[in-house]
Amino acid sequence: MMQFLVSGVAIGSIYGLIGMALAITFYVTRIINFAEGQLMMVTAMVTAELFASGWPTWAAAGVGLACSCIIGLLSYLIAVRPILAANRLGFGWLVSTLGFAVIVENAAAYIWGPTSQAFPPMLRDVSLHVFDAVLTGQQLLAIVTAAVLTLGFELVRRNTLFGKLGMATATDPEMASAIGINTTLVALVAFAVSALFAGIAGLLIGPSTFANPYLGHTFGTYGFIAMMIGGGTEKPISAMFGGLLLGICAEGANAMINSQASDWFPFAVLAVILLISPKGLFNAGALLRPGRILRRSGENTRSAG
Amino acid sequence: MSLERSLAPGETPMSSSTSGRPVRMRLQVWGILLGVAAYVAATAAVAEADLGVQSLVLVAAVFGILAISLDLVAGMLGLYSLGQGGFFAIGAYLTTIVVNQLDWNVFALLPIVLAVSGAAGMAVGAISLRVSGLYFAITTFIFTLVLTVLATDLQITGGLQGLLGPAFPAFPAGFEPLGTPIVWCVMLALFLCTALVWNIRQSPLYPVLLSIRDAEHFAEAAGVRTSLAKVAVFGLSAMMAGGAGWLFSFLGVVSPGQFDWAVSLNILVMVLIGGINTTLGPVIGAAFVSMFPSVVNINPWLQEMIYGALSILAVTMFPEGIVGIVKRRFAGRRKASRQADPREEDAFVATAQNGADAAIFAPSVQREGWQADAAPGPIVECRGIEFNYGTGLRVLRGVDLAVQRGHIHGLIGPNGSGKSTLANVIAGRLQPLAGAVVVKGERVDGLPPSYRAKLGMRRTFQAAELVRELSTSENVLVGLFDRVPRIAERAAIWPLLPSAQRDGAWMRHRARKTLGMVGASAWADSSIGDVPHGIEQLTQLASVCVAGPDIIILDEPATGLSAGEVDHLARILSHLKTQGVTMIIIEHQTRFLFPLCDRVTVLNAGEVILTGSADEVRAHPVVRQVYLGE
Numbered sequence: 050m051m052q053f054l055v056s057g058v059a060i061g062s063i064y065g066l067i068g069m070a071l072a073i074t075f076y077v078t079r080i081i082n083f084a085e086g087q088l089m090m091v092t093a094m095v096t097a098e099l100f101a102s103g104w105p106t107w108a109a110a111g112v113g114l115a116c117s118c119i120i121g122l123l124s125y126l127i128a129v130r131p132i133l134a135a136n137r138l139g140f141g142w143l144v145s146t147l148g149f150a151v152i153v154e155n156a157a158a159y160i161w162g163p164t165s166q167a168f169p170p171m172l173r174d175v176s177l178h179v180f181d182a183v184l185t186g187q188q189l190l191a192i193v194t195a196a197v198l199t200l201g202f203e204l205v206r207r208n209t210l211f212g213k214l215g216m217a218t219a220t221d222p223e224m225a226s227a228i229g230i231n232t233t234l235v236a237l238v239a240f241a242v243s244a245l246f247a248g249i250a251g252l253l254i255g256p257s258t259f260a261n262p263y264l265g266h267t268f269g270t271y272g273f274i275a276m277m278i279g280g281g282t283e284k285p286i287s288a289m290f291g292g293l294l295l296g297i298c299a300e301g302a303n304a305m306i307n308s309q310a311s312d313w314f315p316f317a318v319l320a321v322i323l324l325i326s327p328k329g330l331f332n333a334g335a336l337l338r339p340g341r342i343l344r345r346s347g348e349n350t351r352s353a354g
Numbered sequence: 355m356s357l358e359r360s361l362a363p364g365e366t367p368m369s370s371s372t373s374g375r376p377v378r379m380r381l382q383v384w385g386i387l388l389g390v391a392a393y394v395a396a397t398a399a400v401a402e403a404d405l406g407v408q409s410l411v412l413v414a415a416v417f418g419i420l421a422i423s424l425d426l427v428a429g430m431l432g433l434y435s436l437g438q439g440g441f442f443a444i445g446a447y448l449t450t451i452v453v454n455q456l457d458w459n460v461f462a463l464l465p466i467v468l469a470v471s472g473a474a475g476m477a478v479g480a481i482s483l484r485v486s487g488l489y490f491a492i493t494t495f496i497f498t499l500v501l502t503v504l505a506t507d508l509q510i511t512g513g514l515q516g517l518l519g520p521a522f523p524a525f526p527a528g529f530e531p532l533g534t535p536i537v538w539c540v541m542l543a544l545f546l547c548t549a550l551v552w553n554i555r556q557s558p559l560y561p562v563l564l565s566i567r568d569a570e571h572f573a574e575a576a577g578v579r580t581s582l583a584k585v586a587v588f589g590l591s592a593m594m595a596g597g598a599g600w601l602f603s604f605l606g607v608v609s610p611g612q613f614d615w616a617v618s619l620n621i622l623v624m625v626l627i628g629g630i631n632t633t634l635g636p637v638i639g640a641a642f643v644s645m646f647p648s649v650v651n652i653n654p655w656l657q658e659m660i661y662g663a664l665s666i667l668a669v670t671m672f673p674e675g676i677v678g679i680v681k682r683r684f685a686g687r688r689k690a691s692r693q694a695d696p697r698e699e700d701a702f703v704a705t706a707q708n709g710a711d712a713a714i715f716a717p718s719v720q721r722e723g724w725q726a727d728a729a730p731g732p733i734v735e736c737r738g739i740e741f742n743y744g745t746g747l748r749v750l751r752g753v754d755l756a757v758q759r760g761h762i763h764g765l766i767g768p769n770g771s772g773k774s775t776l777a778n779v780i781a782g783r784l785q786p787l788a789g790a791v792v793v794k795g796e797r798v799d800g801l802p803p804s805y806r807a808k809l810g811m812r813r814t815f816q817a818a819e820l821v822r823e824l825s826t827s828e829n830v831l832v833g834l835f836d837r838v839p840r841i842a843e844r845a846a847i848w849p850l851l852p853s854a855q856r857d858g859a860w861m862r863h864r865a866r867k868t869l870g871m872v873g874a875s876a877w878a879d880s881s882i883g884d885v886p887h888g889i890e891q892l893t894q895l896a897s898v899c900v901a902g903p904d905i906i907i908l909d910e911p912a913t914g915l916s917a918g919e920v921d922h923l924a925r926i927l928s929h930l931k932t933q934g935v936t937m938i939i940i941e942h943q944t945r946f947l948f949p950l951c952d953r954v955t956v957l958n959a960g961e962v963i964l965t966g967s968a969d970e971v972r973a974h975p976v977v978r979q980v981y982l983g984e
Contacts, residue, residue: 081488
């Protein structure tokens, strides 16, 4: 019981990181970057390659993250910006970001071949006992990193000027640019940050899955589910909660039903949740917001009358 | 309601058509016949070709059907469904499993496959239509995801390996020279699907569907039950995708990888590359995308990369797709020749001032066929209406309003006093928290706007809600939706029905005549995106008048009009009054409103201050204070 909870939280925090990566770009540009999973894969592949050619782990990881940030920025410039410039509410991005994902994935398969590469181990010798469950050092690292990143992101979003610029751009890009916000810069930063989140997820999962060009497909899908369950489309932090729930569901299904159950159980959960609440579970804040705005405008009316 | 009867004497639809039209129509018919002959010849050639070519063409044709099914909802209704792969899977798996295990006849199974996938489509549609836009795409996406996962994990579907599909029955004796039967079957299905959407595009249902896509409130106010229409069209689309699955099961192995969400997205790529909301675009896109790997035969990874790059290029550089580009080429040439005749901004004022247009006015407004209206007393009545948005301040507080038959009833008040809210409550777009709305003696609060339309009530919107890509006359056509019986039912075979031809001609004629009546006939063929604001307002008015309603709600009709245009509008409205039309007009320009009105109601902060004649209102001290600013 305890074991699947802790390992669920561990894998869930990785799903949550990818979900947040998706949610951060969605938050600012209102599009889903289908290449997010592939950005995670890029970090994993580059890190593995550099590690194999003798680089120290931290340097390899740093360059890996930088690579996925660069490709994340490229995905915005090539696949997103031209589309939003033409029609901000259209759906062309469904195709272009998927096209970008296809390019990245197949480029990786072309360069490195379709097989898995060795990945540098992290904190192999550490482990922690929680009641009767065992948490490996790697799992612990995943949980701590995810918690720090999530909290950090939320603090920056709420308390810094840049976070507020992001919120303004998210709410109304036209208004935001009318009051002098450089919305392109905000979007670029959002894409870089989201690529960073995805890349870190890649570093955290790499030691257990190894580096594989098709890693992005699987984890991209899980990250997407995490975002949808949580309701990250309205609030990026919800995606992390969605990821944790997804991880616990998957591990729980494996432990309680059978070893194959994690293949389908999370999808069933997702379908049920979306039936009940199409915009995700952790979205109470978003539900209250319109009311608050209306009340304020109502007061204005009263004073005007 | 018989159309012949409601057609006024001397209003024969064909009389307006020029002699050039039948010639063009005959040319069109010949063109179609030629196209069909070429198509049959091509099919015959493929049916005799070797297996490699056949499977290439057949897969492309099946995806063509899928792309058509997606374009039906995405192009015409703006619902970007990623569930097509799921319906496709339902069709393919159902056929394979039932034929393999129960040994059914495949043709007997087809109606069942269509019914099951159609029902699945309607269910998914009904669930996911609670949300719109992106969330609709995501909900349908998850439907496909769940089905793929089920297909992978269930015993009966054969897991990841999948199942071998059934064999397609051979031709009966005597037909063997035709070649492979499945080729004929697939190509016939593709032809039928293409013909179906072409027929819908020719029918008056097409502008109605586009109005549901772009201007849902406008469609509802015209009497269209928009949710029903969406679910029905989505069901039809799912049925097509299920039929494509039935065909696909004869082409070889049926396995989960062929239906996953990437396939659904690929279908969208096909539609976008070929040209969204066009008849042939989806088929061209499907042929391009599905034949691409066989034509460009290089390293598979490089090939995929080129495909990715091409799809990005297609949506960024050519968002209208292949057909869109070709169309614009031709349209550009036509427009260049048309621009020769100069039009002035307010040319419509001049046209409407000559008496001929006004004379048309009278017979074209008929109010027969509306629900019986025997109840005495006010034609529209509000009693104790209470309303608020969300948890906010009460926007309407105990509003009572009685509008007498044949009156023009003005509604004035400062910004935020609840005028538009009250109009929306009367028109059914908003439901009151308490109180009753009575139209023609019938209580209608709680009923949708489309029901008001049936009672003969129409409305205009403060910001005109129209379909920008359609012409003004096509927009006006939407207003006739509930005046012609069974448009939706007949749409699938519209051009083939003599009765439909007749009704279509009558509708077009009447739409043009009504545009002439409001003085916008010079703009009948311009698309709404190209006309000035005043014409947009007049088109809105025409789309309301075309149905001959007896109650019209006008929400700030004079906003943004020039002085000349306002005078023109006033003339139209007083003319409508002589026809016995009751009007509720919300307006700020009292100089325009007061001379027209029989009664004026003043609202302030959600309450009725006063109802009286224009002079009484003008003289009332409180009104002078809160509204006229003294």
